[in-house]
Amino acid sequence: MLKFLVLILLSTALSLVVSENYFYGLNYGINQNACPSYETIKAEFTQIKKYTNRVRTFSLSVCNEGALALQAANELGMNIYLGMWIDRPDTFDAEMAALKAILANSQQESLNKVDALIVGSEVLYRKDTDANSLANYIGTVRNLVKPKGISVTTADVYYEFPPVVVENLDFLMMNAFPYWEGVTAGQGASTLMAHYDSVVQKANGKPVRISETGWPSSGGNFGASVASPANQKLYLSNVLCVTRQRNIDLVYFSARDEPYKAGVEAYWGVMYSNFTLKSNLPTTLLANPC
Ligand SMILES: *[C@@H]1O[C@H](CO)[C@@H](O)[C@H](O)[C@H]1NC(C)=O
16 A cells, blocks of 8 residues: 555656646647658657647648657657648648548547647638638538547637637637737737637637737837747746636647747747747746746
8 A cells, every 4th residue: 555655656756757737738830841750749749748748730731740740749648739731722631631541540549639620720810711611621620530539629810710610619729919919018918818808709608728829039029019038928927827817728839939930930939949948938937927
């Protein structure tokens, strides 16, 4: 009995070392012009796992990312939101082919770690398709994955949730970037929460999660929004604080800086591009943001 207790205590201590859920989840981008290998993805997820046990990806077929990321997440015991990239009909076809391959090649135990298929990222925001077509895409994916018990959603900016789309979702995932609204970093969290509450109004009682928000540590100004390490710290801590208090699931943008992106887009990471935590965002802050 005592041995058993010691074992439990030991394994609890070990799991604390391995993973801290400072975040509900982190967004994981890749450089599509330099496809990461399985080993690279697994090594990067291992770094991410220090701060959350959940990642979100953006495409299935490009770089075969869906299958590789799911395998790496499974290997590490992490949860994953599998994103499908949709901009043109042929993109959807490629993503569907990749999805079918994943379903055919995966054990149910592995699929149980998929929080949802995210059918499109900011599709309506970019006007890549209309609401009815997006709803049809979501329905097609739903028919395929429902027998496996996987949820279906889409991620879009907070003002792009028309009823025909909402009725096809298990829950809503909204993006909002107060930085791009030209508010100060100090006003950022309340701006985000106002948008969140507006989506809840349109959700027909379905859960609403935040799929992306963040603040850059470098790269200039947008109106009163100033990119800096101090402002990233201020925004992140305010947002972590309020979402924990309100029990809102937040997939923060982003896991790490992405130097292959242009200008300010490169600097939204919680980690530097080498996957070490930024010095303005110490774990003491992540643990106690309020
Ligand atoms: C990672 O990058 C940061 C910022 O450039 C740097 O300060 C740090 O020393 C690097 N860490 C490692 C382990 O290379």
